[in-house]
Amino acid sequence: MTAQSDEAGRVVRGRATLKDVAHRAGVSVPTVSRVIAGNYPVATATRRRVEKALRELDYVANTHARALRGHGARTVAFVLNDVRGPSFAQVAHGIEEEASRRGRLCLVCVSGGDPGRELDAVHAMRQQGAEAVILIGGVKDDEPYRRQMSAIAQSLDQSGSRLVLCGRPSLGESVPATVVQYDNEEGAYAITGRLLAAGHRRVLLFGGDAALTTTAQRIAGYRRALKDFGAAFDDSLIEKAAFDRGKAYVAMRERLGRARDFTAVFALTDAVAAGALRALTEAGLAVPEDVSLVGFDDVPPAEDLRPRLTTVHVPYEEMGRAAVRLALDRREGTTTGAEQRIVLGTHVVVRDSVARPPTVG
Structure with a gap:
């Protein structure tokens, strides 16, 4: 439990009570109850003082919670x-x-x-x-x-x-x-390593936002695998795309419209992989004959895709x-x-x- 001081300098320990709030606001306990319940008229200035005290004391009005626990x-x-x-x-x-x-x-x-x-x-x-x-x-x-x-x-x-x-x-x-x-990072390292061990050196990392922890950790695993396998990191092979099948499909279509400078794709989720697979197929590219593709998660549609998706299982x-x-x-x-x-x-x-x-x- 932490300690808080009221305006008179007295210490309020642990969870604040209605009495603590009333003292801080300079009102009666029934007045605090009325403000919390919201079912009885209270002067605006008084309500504001009570609400301020509630915030300052981090008061939890848990009447409903107690009722639930009682049942x-x-x-x-x-x-x-x-x-x-x-x-x-x-x-x-x-x-x-x-x-x-x-x-x-x-x-x-x-x-x-x-x-x-x-x-x-x-x-x-x-x-x-x-x-x-x-x-x-x-x-x-x-x-x-x-x-x-x-x-x-x-x-x-x-x-x-x-x-x-x-x-x-x-x-x-x-x-x-x-x-x-x-x-997360080790999973990305292992799946990237599988592509590199198969002979790929131009691996497109596809999906996600590097500002998010999930994506950042997978990028870290990807980069570490490239280093350990002696493959150069190329920032142009990082392609941002939302963790969404439809948006990933659009993003891969746009990428293929610019250039196909990769032989493998590491999609940061299985849903992103599904979108990428559709775009690759529509572009006349066969997976894995022309482009290898892996995902991350091991959730549907990993086993339902054709070919079935090599991916990282997350529990x-x-x-x-x-x-x-x-x-x-x-x-x-x-x-x-x-x-x-x-x-x-x-x-x-x-x-x-x-x-x-x-x-x-």
């Missing part, structure tokens, strides 16, 4: 970018499976990749009394993000909840958060299960310490989409 409905919450993404869906399934096994219900929010919406969702989940709030997917890991997430982790911890970063980097050992990662469902398990175990006293962190392994799944380049005898 035995305990919850975990998760926030993801897009429910339609196969990798997000698999993580969500793992969360739901483990939450159900532990007797919890799931609350779900979709951010659409908007940091503001994600933040609003976290605050809403906290107000609902969720025992864990799980954030899924890559982010722009800059200083403002780290400050904001560290504050959220502290706030959730003080309210008896837990922040879980799923597929995101650690905020540091002193931050009370659970981190569930997978070996997304296990990530979801681990996120719930670790957060609840800590809450129940099974584990201790500020940060919990695990890294799950990845591996290459070899199928039919890689061959030696045509120029290699």
